[in-house]
Amino acid sequence: MNIQVKNLSKRFKDNIAVNKINFTIEENKTVGLLGANGCGKTTSIGMLLGLITPSEGEIIINNKNLEQIDRVSILNRMNFASPYVELPKKLTVKQNLEVYGRLYGVEHLENKINELSKDLNIDIFLNKKTGELSSGQKNRVTLAKSLINDPEILFLDEPTASLDPDTGDYVRGYIESYKKRKKVTILLASHNMSEVERLCDSIIMMKRGKIIDEGTCQEMIKKHGRKNLEETFLKLARSEDEI
Amino acid sequence: MRFSRIYALSLRHIYLISSSLPRIIDLIYWPTVQIFLWGFISKFFTLNSDYYSNTVGVILTAAILYDFLFRASISYNIMFLEEIWSRNFTNLFIAPIKISEIITSLTVTAIFRTLIGLIPASILAIPLFGVSIFELGIPLFFLMISLYIFGVTLGLLVTSGLLRFGPSFENIAWASLFFLAPLGCIYYPITILPETLQIIAKALPLVHIFEEMRNILLTNSVNMYEIVKSICISLIYFAIGVIVFYMSYFGAKKNGTLINMGE
Numbered sequence: 001m002n003i004q005v006k007n008l009s010k011r012f013k014d015n016i017a018v019n020k021i022n023f024t025i026e027e028n029k030t031v032g033l034l035g036a037n038g039c040g041k042t043t044s045i046g047m048l049l050g051l052i053t054p055s056e057g058e059i060i061i062n063n064k065n066l067e068q069i070d071r072v073s074i075l076n077r078m079n080f081a082s083p084y085v086e087l088p089k090k091l092t093v094k095q096n097l098e099v100y101g102r103l104y105g106v107e108h109l110e111n112k113i114n115e116l117s118k119d120l121n122i123d124i125f126l127n128k129k130t131g132e133l134s135s136g137q138k139n140r141v142t143l144a145k146s147l148i149n150d151p152e153i154l155f156l157d158e159p160t161a162s163l164d165p166d167t168g169d170y171v172r173g174y175i176e177s178y179k180k181r182k183k184v185t186i187l188l189a190s191h192n193m194s195e196v197e198r199l200c201d202s203i204i205m206m207k208r209g210k211i212i213d214e215g216t217c218q219e220m221i222k223k224h225g226r227k228n229l230e231e232t233f234l235k236l237a238r239s240e241d242e243i
Numbered sequence: 244m245r246f247s248r249i250y251a252l253s254l255r256h257i258y259l260i261s262s263s264l265p266r267i268i269d270l271i272y273w274p275t276v277q278i279f280l281w282g283f284i285s286k287f288f289t290l291n292s293d294y295y296s297n298t299v300g301v302i303l304t305a306a307i308l309y310d311f312l313f314r315a316s317i318s319y320n321i322m323f324l325e326e327i328w329s330r331n332f333t334n335l336f337i338a339p340i341k342i343s344e345i346i347t348s349l350t351v352t353a354i355f356r357t358l359i360g361l362i363p364a365s366i367l368a369i370p371l372f373g374v375s376i377f378e379l380g381i382p383l384f385f386l387m388i389s390l391y392i393f394g395v396t397l398g399l400l401v402t403s404g405l406l407r408f409g410p411s412f413e414n415i416a417w418a419s420l421f422f423l424a425p426l427g428c429i430y431y432p433i434t435i436l437p438e439t440l441q442i443i444a445k446a447l448p449l450v451h452i453f454e455e456m457r458n459i460l461l462t463n464s465v466n467m468y469e470i471v472k473s474i475c476i477s478l479i480y481f482a483i484g485v486i487v488f489y490m491s492y493f494g495a496k497k498n499g500t501l502i503n504m505g506e
Contacts, residue, residue: 012499046502049337053496075339086330088255095258102251103338145334 001062001077001152001185002027003048008057010043010209017043019209020057030179030186032196032217035206036237041189044206045155048187049080061153076104081146082157083139089131093122093141096130097148104149116144120174136167143171147178156188160195172198193229203229205236212236244347248340252348256322260356270356274310274364281306282372300374301460302430305453307368307376309429311361311387312394312449313420318356319398320405320419322349327410336501342492346485349402350395357391379459385470386452392477393448397423399484403491409500429453448476 003025010018018040025031033041046052048059050071059066061074087096094113101109117123120140125133130141139159146154159175160168172195179186179199190196196203197217205213205220213220213236217229226232260266285302326332335345368374376383401419404412426440427449433441444450451473459465495501 010499017499042502043499046499049502051333051336051496051501052499053493072339072341075337078337080333080337082333084330085333087334088259088325088329088331090263090329091255091258092262095255099251099255099258100334100338102254103248103340105245105247105339 003153003185003187004058004060005044005048006058006060008044008047008059009055010040010047010052011055016209018047018054021206021209021211023204023211023214025185025187027185028179028183029201030188030199032200032203033187033189033206034191034196034203034233039206040209041206042157043209045080045157045187045189049078049155050075076149077151078153078155079104079146079149079151080155080157081142081159083135083142083159083161084157085142086138087130087141087145089129091130092127093130093133093144094126096141097144100145101148106148112148116147120144121170135162136164139163139167139171143174150182152184154184154186156186156190158190158192159188160190160192168192168195175199193233197229205233207237244341244344248344249348249351252335252340252345253352256325256352257355259325260359267359270314270360271363274307274314274360275367277306277310278303278364278368278371282368282374285374286372300368300372301457303368303372303374304376304379304456304460305429307361307365308386308390308453308456309424309427310364311357312390314357314360315353315391315394316397316401316420317417318353319349319395320401321356322352323398323402323405324410324413327405333502342489346399346488349398353395353398354391357394379456380465382455382459382465382467382470385474386456389448389452389470389473389477392474392481396477396480396484399481399488403484403488406488406495407491407498407500423447423449426450427453432457446476448473448480451476 005021005023007020007022008018009016009020021044023031033044035041043052047054050066061069066074091099097113097116098109101112106112117126120143122137122140122144125137130138133141143159160171163171176199178184188196188199200217202216203214203220204211215223220232221227221229224232224235226235281303285300288302289300326335365376368376379386397419401412401415404415426436426444426447428436428444429449433444433450433454436444451469455466455469455473
């Protein structure tokens with residue numbers, strides 16, 4: 001599935017959170033959404049997920065306007081993972097995956113849960129309460145939930161935030177291998193530049209609600225004359241003028 | 244609407260309740276305390292009041308039915324608040340589930356929570372105070388339907404507030420039913436109220452339910468018209484509750500409160 005965003009804006013009273021942004025994500029590509037805290041990344045993802053009504057502009061998925069697509073049918077083909085959005089803590093991991101599997105109408109749910117559990121190494125604590133897990137374990141469970149319906153569009157908001165390097169690397173490796181195995185279009189919001197370089201085909205840089213630059217990682221590094229994406233990010237984030 | 248999705252959402256709450264003994268005890272504890280409290284008050288009144296001398300347990304029956312209403316409303320609110328407390332709100336609203344299915348699931352599941360508390364308390368009242376709400380007979384079923392519809396309507400209105408204004412609306416959730424209780428004429432006849440308040444009270448289903456409950460217990464006759472009227476009024480409020488919930492949902496989407504809502 002491809003995504004086109006045209007002149008998308010969101011105003012909250014006097015504050016313009018997202019200001020006329022335009023971008024396209026081609027089918028099966030991974031695009032990184034970068035920017036400092038409060039630059040409009042989460043609001044943009046919220047609009048793409050249908051959680052926030054845009055003030056202006058259009059979101060077009062597979063050549064159809066999101067507003068005109070049946071909400072349930074499109075949500076069935078998407079999913080979202082963020083460490084800031086949790087699963088019910090008092091339910092076991094398996095119960096949570098079962099509930100979401102049923103909500104997404106997953107066929108052969110037991111097999112799907114077993115497959116994801118093995119792939120993400122969560123099978124050993126499948127019957128443990130989700131609230132009793134460590135951050136790294138919770139993160140993998142959240143990722144499992146986001147993959148339960150084999151989404152064609154996946155939104156990842158800082159998927160490896162607060163993870164130790166080993167677990168972070170494991171999650172990145174899994175997303176990488178998942179991309180190779182399945183057809184999935186990914187929008188990744190992250191502050192981890194090595195993660196973005198590793199996973200993204202291209203990046204979009206946001207600042208104060210606007211897109212200030214976009215391109216592949218290498219193009220961006222070269223264009224701004226920096227050694228790596230981290231330095232490029234810092235240059236763009238600290239520059240007073242918009243590029 | 245699809246049953247599988249409604250069931251999935253209900254399952255989340257069934258798992259939550261069934262896996263926690265303290266939660267089950269909490270559900271049973273409060274109605275039981277109510278029974279004890281009102282049982283003794285009821286016993287005192289029946290011994291010292293001519294009005295209640297014909298029927299033992301009018302107050303206790305009213306207390307049980309009021310608790311049923313209270314539990315239905317609170318159960319609805321709690322189940323919605325559980326999603327906020329667990330920071331699961333965003334996951335729920337990005338899942339392919341219709342708003343009507345969320346409302347249906349909460350409405351259906353709230354009955355289980357309500358009955359877990361009510362059934363032991365109602366049974367306990369029989370040997371302890373010699374009072375059985377089942378003496379109301381078949382009309383009891385219809386009175387409870389009316390109460391339940393109104394209870395979930397109050398829950399629906401409070402959850403609409405939570406949806407629109409976030410967790411800060413939580414205090415209203417706890418206080419919601421107490422606003423209406425004085426006008427509901429739960430323990431006293433409507434004639435006690437000043438005339439102007441009687442007009443307002445008649446617009447609520449509670450007056451018709453509790454007046455009819457007293458009518459059945461005191462005169463042993465059933466006025467089906469009053470019961471049907473109470474159900475119709477409850478259904479009107481329920482329809483208003485659904486509209487308000489949808490408006491709050493669209494308001495929340497506009498204000499961005501559906502994303503990152505948590506404690």
